Amino acid sequence: MSHNLPEERMSQLVARLRRAGLRATRPRILVLDVLDRAGGHLAADEVLARLRARGFRLSRATVYNVIHSLVSSGLVMIADTGPGRMLLEPARVWHHHFVCRECGSVIDVPCVVGAKPCLQPDLPGAEVDEAQVIWRGRCPRCVMRSATGGGSHAETISSGASTTVIDRRAFGRPGPMAERH
Numbered sequence: 318m319s320h321n322l323p324e325e326r327m328s329q330l331v332a333r334l335r336r337a338g339l340r341a342t343r344p345r346i347l348v349l350d351v352l353d354r355a356g357g358h359l360a361a362d363e364v365l366a367r368l369r370a371r372g373f374r375l376s377r378a379t380v381y382n383v384i385h386s387l388v389s390s391g392l393v394m395i396a397d398t399g400p401g402r403m404l405l406e407p408a409r410v411w412h413h414h415f416v417c418r419e420c421g422s423v424i425d426v427p428c429v430v431g432a433k434p435c436l437q438p439d440l441p442g443a444e445v446d447e448a449q450v451i452w453r454g455r456c457p458r459c460v461m462r463s464a465t466g467g468g469s470h471a472e473t474i475s476s477g478a479s480t481t482v483i484d485r486r487a488f489g490r491p492g493p494m495a496e497r498h
């Protein structure tokens with residue numbers, strides 16, 4: 318477990334923070350790095366757990382404060398996936414989310430417009446900041462699983478381009494096992 322990021326990576330993160338008008342403190346650099354690496358959506362507690370797993374001793378309060386500053390500066394977005402845990406992701410192109418009702422995975426869906434607001438309401442005189450679309454249904458993986466006759470016992474913790482799936486059937490035991498892919 319490395320306690321230091323490679324220099325090039327470090328200066329890249331520092332530059333991003335400064336461009337957003339933030340002081341490049343070590344906790345900010347580390348949190349941004351974790352969210353980048355995740356390549357998907359993470360809850361704040363998962364960010365904290367990953368930092369600790371990598372040997373960084375940051376308090377929960379520090380991590381939450383850092384997340385707050387990264388969100389207000391626009392470097393990190395809160396993925397709008399409806400009620401439930403707040404999911405974070407590095408701010409990239411404006412997009413929407415598909416939430417699987419069966420396994421809970423959250424999948425990025427490109428926005429056809431690519432900028433806010435991508436929909437205008439029939440509300441003359443209103444000033445719109447953004448429109449958020451959440452698709453709900455069954456993800457391709459769950460549809461495939463039922464089509465091939467396999468029972469579904471998957472629970473997804475969080476996801477995105479990377480999905481964290483707990484598949485009890487695959488491991489043949491009831492305890493949770495995480496698999497990244």
Ligand SMILES: [Zn+2]
Nearest residue numbers: 417420456459
């Ligand atoms: Zn699913």
Ligand SMILES: [Zn+2]
Nearest residue numbers: 396406425477
């Ligand atoms: Zn997303």
